[in-house]
Amino acid sequence: MDIKKSDMREQMEFTLGEQLNALISEAHALNVRTAGTFDATLQPAAFLIVRWLFSHGPTNATTLAESIAMDRSSISRLIGQLKGLGYVKSEPHPKxxxxxxxxxxxxxxxxxxxxxxxxxxxxxxxxxxxxxSELKTYIEMLKSLAQ
Structure with a gap:
């Protein structure tokens, strides 16, 4: 009986993993579509920079690279494109x-x-x-997984 419960638990955990992967994949696809809405000529990675600056405000390239887990050379190239298109500006740091x-x-x-x-x-x-009720349940369940 314990084996069946263990097998059932393992199958449920596997199914949960499949559903979470599907959700993550769909969220990624939606982010890529959103990046295309922003500017279809840019790589979606450029929109990560835009989103970060929108959410967190002005920063330097090093902090930006660390925050979105991108190497400095990629950040520099994408920032150059964003500046060239008039989406991003750079100014001397006041301090x-x-x-x-x-x-x-x-x-x-x-x-x-x-x-x-x-x-x-x-x-x-x-x-x-x-x-x-369903929305509240989902929120609580996701919170418990994030902890």
């Missing part, structure tokens, strides 16, 4: 004359909001099918 702060331009900020609104619409359409 360190040798340092540079990167931030979104007004255009970058506006396009980010537009792209995120489209992403949110897709996300909210999907969760609108859940009852309040």
């Amino acid at each position: 360190d004359r040798r340092g540079v702060l990167l931030s979104l331009t007004e255009l970058g900020h506006e396009k980010t909001i537009k792209a995120l609104k489209e992403k949110e619409a897709i996300f909210y359409e999907r969760i609108s099918r859940l009852t309040d």
Whole structure:
């Protein structure tokens, strides 16, 4: 009897893993589509930079690279593209004359909001099918997995 319970538990854990992987894959695909909405000429990785700057504000390239787990050369190349398109600007760091702060331009900020609104619409359409009780349960379950 213990073997059957163990096998059943293992199968449920495997099924949970499959569902989490499907959710992660769909979230990634949605992020790639959102990046395309922002600017289809850029690689999706550039949108990671834009999203980070939108969420956290001005920073230097080193902090940005560490925060999004990207190497400095890739960050530099993508920042160059974003600056060239007018989405990102660099300014001297007010406390360190040798340092540079990167931030979104007004255009970058506006396009980010537009792209995120489209992403949110897709996300909210999907969760609108859940009852309040189901939504609360999912939130609590995800919180317990994240701990």
